[in-house]
Amino acid sequence: MEAIKRKKRKEKIVEIIFLICASVAVLSVLAITFFVFYNGLAPFVTNSYPLWNFLSGVEWRPDSNLYGIFYMIVGSVFATFGAILIGVPIAILTAVFISEMASSRIGKAIRFAVELLAGIPSVLYGIFGLGIIVPYVLKISPFAQGESLLATIFVLAIMILPTVVSIAETSIAAVPKEYREGSYALGASKVQTIFRVVLPAGRSGIMTGVILGIGRAIGETMAVMLVCGNPIAGIPTSIFSQIRPLTTNIALEMGYASGVHQQLLYSTGVILFIFIMIINFTVNKLVKQKVGS
Amino acid sequence: MSRKIKDNIVKSIIYLATAITLSVLLFILGFIFVKGIGLVNWDFLTRDYNEKVFYAFTQSEEIPMSIDTDTLSKNTPYDDRYETLTEGPIYIENIGAAVSKISYKNYTSEKEQFVISYIEKGSPLLNAKDSTGATINIKTDFILESINGESFENLTLDEVVSIISSQSGDLKIKVVQPGGGIKSNIITTLYMVLISLLVALPIGIFGAIYLTEYAKPGRIVNIIRFAAETLAGIPSIVFGLFGMAFFVVALNLQISLISGSLTVAIILLPVIIRSTEEALKTVPMAFREGSLALGATKLQTIFKVVLPCAVPGIATAVLLSIGRVVGESAALLLTAGTVSQIPGTLFSPGSTLTVQAYYIAKEEGNIELACAIGIVIIVIVIVLNILSRITSDKLDVFNKK
Numbered sequence: 001m002e003a004i005k006r007k008k009r010k011e012k013i014v015e016i017i018f019l020i021c022a023s024v025a026v027l028s029v030l031a032i033t034f035f036v037f038y039n040g041l042a043p044f045v046t047n048s049y050p051l052w053n054f055l056s057g058v059e060w061r062p063d064s065n066l067y068g069i070f071y072m073i074v075g076s077v078f079a080t081f082g083a084i085l086i087g088v089p090i091a092i093l094t095a096v097f098i099s100e101m102a103s104s105r106i107g108k109a110i111r112f113a114v115e116l117l118a119g120i121p122s123v124l125y126g127i128f129g130l131g132i133i134v135p136y137v138l139k140i141s142p143f144a145q146g147e148s149l150l151a152t153i154f155v156l157a158i159m160i161l162p163t164v165v166s167i168a169e170t171s172i173a174a175v176p177k178e179y180r181e182g183s184y185a186l187g188a189s190k191v192q193t194i195f196r197v198v199l200p201a202g203r204s205g206i207m208t209g210v211i212l213g214i215g216r217a218i219g220e221t222m223a224v225m226l227v228c229g230n231p232i233a234g235i236p237t238s239i240f241s242q243i244r245p246l247t248t249n250i251a252l253e254m255g256y257a258s259g260v261h262q263q264l265l266y267s268t269g270v271i272l273f274i275f276i277m278i279i280n281f282t283v284n285k286l287v288k289q290k291v292g293s
Numbered sequence: 294m295s296r297k298i299k300d301n302i303v304k305s306i307i308y309l310a311t312a313i314t315l316s317v318l319l320f321i322l323g324f325i326f327v328k329g330i331g332l333v334n335w336d337f338l339t340r341d342y343n344e345k346v347f348y349a350f351t352q353s354e355e356i357p358m359s360i361d362t363d364t365l366s367k368n369t370p371y372d373d374r375y376e377t378l379t380e381g382p383i384y385i386e387n388i389g390a391a392v393s394k395i396s397y398k399n400y401t402s403e404k405e406q407f408v409i410s411y412i413e414k415g416s417p418l419l420n421a422k423d424s425t426g427a428t429i430n431i432k433t434d435f436i437l438e439s440i441n442g443e444s445f446e447n448l449t450l451d452e453v454v455s456i457i458s459s460q461s462g463d464l465k466i467k468v469v470q471p472g473g474g475i476k477s478n479i480i481t482t483l484y485m486v487l488i489s490l491l492v493a494l495p496i497g498i499f500g501a502i503y504l505t506e507y508a509k510p511g512r513i514v515n516i517i518r519f520a521a522e523t524l525a526g527i528p529s530i531v532f533g534l535f536g537m538a539f540f541v542v543a544l545n546l547q548i549s550l551i552s553g554s555l556t557v558a559i560i561l562l563p564v565i566i567r568s569t570e571e572a573l574k575t576v577p578m579a580f581r582e583g584s585l586a587l588g589a590t591k592l593q594t595i596f597k598v599v600l601p602c603a604v605p606g607i608a609t610a611v612l613l614s615i616g617r618v619v620g621e622s623a624a625l626l627l628t629a630g631t632v633s634q635i636p637g638t639l640f641s642p643g644s645t646l647t648v649q650a651y652y653i654a655k656e657e658g659n660i661e662l663a664c665a666i667g668i669v670i671i672v673i674v675i676v677l678n679i680l681s682r683i684t685s686d687k688l689d690v691f692n693k694k
Contacts, residue, residue, distance in 0.1 A: 015503075021499035022499070022503040023517065025517055025562050025566065026516060029520045032559075035535050035543075036534055038538075096307055101307065110315065112682075113314075114318075116675065117314075119616055120321065120620075121619065121647045121674070123620075123647045124321070124667045125321070127654045128320075128324055132320075132324055158321075191299070191300040218528075219530065219531070221528065221529065221622075222622045222626075226651070247528065247530045247623070250533075251530055255631075266534060272530070276527060276528060279526065280523050284519065
C-alpha cells in the first residue's frame with residue numbers, strides 16, 4: 001500500500017512540474033506585459049511627460065526634452081500598408097501557383113525556397129536593402145538620400161512574402177476537392193475556379209496570413225533600421241521621405257537612454273504592443289471563425 | 294475577349310508573381326554571396342574582430358634558419374587579395390623569425406606593416422610573455438610595430454632588420470594580433486544557442502507533455518495555448534525591452550550573455566512547445582494504451598514509450614530553435630550588447646553573428662564585411678533547414694503506410 005501511495009504522490013508531483021512548465025508561457029506573457037507597461041506608463045502617471053504631447057508630437061529630440069511619436073506611428077502605418085499592398089498580391093498568387101498549378105515536384109521546390117526565405121535573418125534583409133534597394137531609390141529620389149519610406153516598403157514587402165505565402169497556401173490546400181470539381185462540372189475554367197471558388201472558400205485562412213504579415217511588418221526592427229533613415233522629426237510627405245518607425249526608435253536609443261527618455265522608449269513599446277495585441281486578437285478570432293464554419 | 298485569352302493573361306500574372314518570389318530569394322542570396330565571398334577565408338573565421346596589441350617580453354637568442362630561402366619565400370601568411378608583399382621576407386637570427394613588409398589595403402584603411410612570415414623552431418618569440426607573465430601565442434601573421442622602444446614606422450625592411458639584429462639580451466617587442474575576423478561572434482552565438490536551449494528545451498518539452506498528455510480540454514489549456522500564440526506574435530524588439538527591464542535591470546544581470554540567453558529562451562518557448570506537441574500527437578494512442586495495459590504508470594509510459602517516439606519531432610524543435618537564435622538580433626541588441634568579444638563569464642557581453650553583421654553595416658558602413666558574415670549565417674540556416682526536413686520526414690513513420 002505504502003509503495004503505491006508513494007508512487008502516486010510522485011506521479012502527482014511530476015504532473016505539477018509539467019503544469020508549472022506549461023504555465024511559463026503564460027507567466028512570460030504576463031511578465032512582458034507588466035514590465036513594458038509599468039515602465040512605459042510611468043512618465044504619464046508621474047506627470048513627468050504629458051501623454052498628449054507624447055502621442056501627438058512630431059519631433060523626437062531628447063536633448064531638448066521633446067518626445068513626440070505621432071510621426072513614427074504614421075511612418076509605421078504607411079510602411080506596413082505599402083508593404084501589404086505590394087507583398088500580399090504577389091504572395092497570394094505564388095500560393096495559388098504552388099497549390100493549384102504546379103506539379104508536386106515544382107511545388108515542393110518552391111515551398112523549400114519560400115521556407116528558406118523565411119529563415120533568412122532580418123538583418124540580412126536590411127543589408128540587402130542597404131546594398132541594393134537604397135542606392136536604387138536614391139537614383140530616382142528627389143532627395144539626397146536613398147533611405148526612405150519607399151525603401152522600407154520594398155524591404156518589408158519582401159519580408160512578409162514567406163509568412164503570407166505559407167499560410168495562404170495551407171488554407172488554399174484545405175479547400176475541399178469537391179468545390180473545384182463542382183465548379184469544373186458547371187463549365188468553369190481553371191482560372192475561374194481559382195478566383196471564384198477556391199480563393200473565396202479559403203478567405204479566412206488567407207486573411208489570417210495577411211494579418212500575420214501585418215504583424216511581422218509592424219514589428220520588424222533590424223531590417224527597417226538600416227533602410228528607413230530614422231529622422232528626428234517630420235511626418236512623411238512623400239514616398240521618398242525618411243521615416244522612423246516605432247520599432248527602430250526603441251532599438252536606436254535604448255542602449256544609452258536613461259531617466260524619462262528611457263521610460264518614453266518603453267512607452268513607444270507600449271504603443272507597439274497595443275498594435276500587436278489588436279493583431280493577435282484579430283487572428284485568434286479569424287482562426288476560431290474558421291473552426292466554427 | 295474570349296475566356297481562353299483572359300485565362301491565359303491571368304495565368305501569366307500568376308507565373309510572374311511566382312517568378313518574382315523566387316527571383317527575390319535568388320537575388321538576395323546572390324547579392325550576399327557575391328558581395329561577401331571575397332572576404333570569407335580561414336583568417337576571417339579564426340581571427341578576432343578587434344586587433345590586439347601586446348608587448349612581448351623575451352630574450353634574444355641566435356637561431357639559425359633551418360630551411361632554404363626558396364621555402365622561406367613560399368611562406369605567405371597573408372591574404373593576397375588585400376595584402377601585397379612589398380619587401381622580404383628576410384630572416385633575422387636573433388629573434389629566430391622572418392619578417393616581410395606588406396602593404397595592406399581594405400575597405401576602410403590602407404597601411405604598410407611588418408608581418409612575421411616564418412618562425413623557426415626554438416625561436417625566442419615562441420616563449421614570449423606579456424607584462425602579466427602570461428605566454429603570448431605569437432603566430433606567423435602577427436604584425437611587428439616596435440622593438441625596445443624603437444618604432445618601425447615609415448622604415449624600410451632593411452632598416453627594420455638592422456634595428457632588430459642590433460638588439461641583444463632582453464627584448465620588448467610590440468606585436469599586434471591582426472583582427473577583422475568573426476571568431477568571437479561565432480563562439481558567442483554557440484554559447485547563446487547552448488544556454489538558451491538548456492533553459493527553454495526542458496520547459497518547452499514538459500509544457501508540451503502537460504498540454505497533450507495531462508490537460509483536459511478547457512480553460513487552462515486554452516489560456517496556455519493563447520499565451521503561447523501571443524508569445525509567438527510578439528516582435529523581438531518587445532522581447533528586448535522586456536529583457537532589458539527584467540533581466541538586465543530588475544535582476545541586475547547587466548547587458549550580458551545570460552540576459553541575452555534568457556530573453557531568447559522565452560522567444561524559443563512557443564517554437565519548442567508547438568513542435569513537441571505536434572510530435573507527441575503523432576504517437577498513436579494504442580502505444581500508450583498498450584503500455585498502460587502492461588502495468589506501467591502514466592509517467593513510465595510518457596518517458597519510456599511516448600517521448601522516445603517523439604524524438605524526431607523534438608529534434609526538429611531543436612533545429613528550428615537554433616535557427617531562431619542564430620537569426621535573432623533586435624532582442625539581443627538590447628540584452629547582450631554589441632561588443633565583439635568572447636564572453637569570459639555568463640555576465641559579460643558579447644555580440645552574436647547577426648548583431649555583428651548589423652553593427653558593421655550600420656556603424657561602419659562596411660557592406661562587404663556584413664555580407665561575409667551573412668554568408669556564414671546563410672550557410673548555417675540552409676544546413677538547419679535541410680536537417681529539419683530530414684527529421685520531420687522521420688516523424689511521420691506511424692502514419693505512413
